Amino acid sequence: DAGVIQSPRHEVTEMGQEVTLRCKPISGHDYLFWYRQTMMRGLELLIYFNNNVPIDDSGMPEDRFSAKMPNASFSTLKIQPSEPRDSAVYFCASSSDVTGFAKNIQYFGAGTRLSVL
Amino acid sequence: KNEVEQSPQNLTAQEGEFITINCSYSVGISALHWLQQHPGGGIVSLFMLSSGKKKHGRLIATINIQEKHSSLHITASHPRDSAVYICAVGYYQLIWGAGTKLIIKP
Numbered sequence: 001d002a003g004v005i006q007s008p009r010h011e012v013t014e015m016g017q018e019v020t021l022r023c024k025p026i027s028g029h030d031y032l033f034w035y036r037q038t039m040m041r042g043l044e045l046l047i048y049f050n051n052n053v054p055i056d057d058s059g060m061p062e063d064r065f066s067a068k069m070p071n072a073s074f075s076t077l078k079i080q081p082s083e084p085r086d087s088a089v090y091f092c093a094s095s096s097d098v099t100g101f102a103k104n105i106q107y108f109g110a111g112t113r114l115s116v117l
Numbered sequence: 118k119n120e121v122e123q124s125p126q127n128l129t130a131q132e133g134e135f136i137t138i139n140c141s142y143s144v145g146i147s148a149l150h151w152l153q154q155h156p157g158g159g160i161v162s163l164f165m166l167s168s169g170k171k172k173h174g175r176l177i178a179t180i181n182i183q184e185k186h187s188s189l190h191i192t193a194s195h196p197r198d199s200a201v202y203i204c205a206v207g208y209y210q211l212i213w214g215a216g217t218k219l220i221i222k223p
Contacts, residue, residue, distance in 0.1 A: 042215055043203070093160075105162045108161070110159050111159070111160075
């Protein structure tokens with residue numbers, strides 16, 4: 001498997017623009033997580049899905065952020081409108097609840113570095 | 118007080134040294150994770166444990182549930198081990214430590 005795939009790797013945009021980050025989880029994984037990492041706050045869980053259903057979105061900072069998972073192989077995190085304080089690295093991770101060595105281990109994508117000017 | 122505390126925050130050592138990074142937590146947990154974040158930013162899961170000890174190559178992770186403490190050890194450290202090592206507790210909603218920045222000098 002190619003692992004968790006995120007795109008784009010880098011995104012530079014201007015304040016007020018819409019930003020869409022994409023994630024393809026590992027095939028067969030039924031959990032998907034979106035994280036944000038900043039120097040000030042470290043890694044923060046924004047939202048996670050189980051079987052494409054959002055389970056906990058309490059980490060989503062405000063209404064400007066939204067996440068969807070239309071199917072088991074694709075998720076998006078959208079920021080509209082973007083603000084400079086949204087600049088961070090956004091990670092997607094996936095995991096499986098299937099019993100075994102890899103149970104619940106979260107596998108991370110390479111991240112998307114977002115800069116909002 | 119943070120729920121997951123790591124120590125030390127920064128660690129610089131010479132190649133070949135035995136490295137220990139500690140993680141203490143104050144919450145009840147179902148699992149504890151050790152992850153590695155490379156200088157380029159990528160995050161890799163190293164271990165997930167709920168009891169005892171796990172070993173993978175030169176890395177060893179131990180956990181003491183009664184003492185709410187875990188350690189990550191690196192034997193025969195190498196410059197390529199330089200990274201930030203992060204402890205996190207939980208199954209799905211992970212509570213993250215602040216990380217330990219490790220630098221191994223040749």
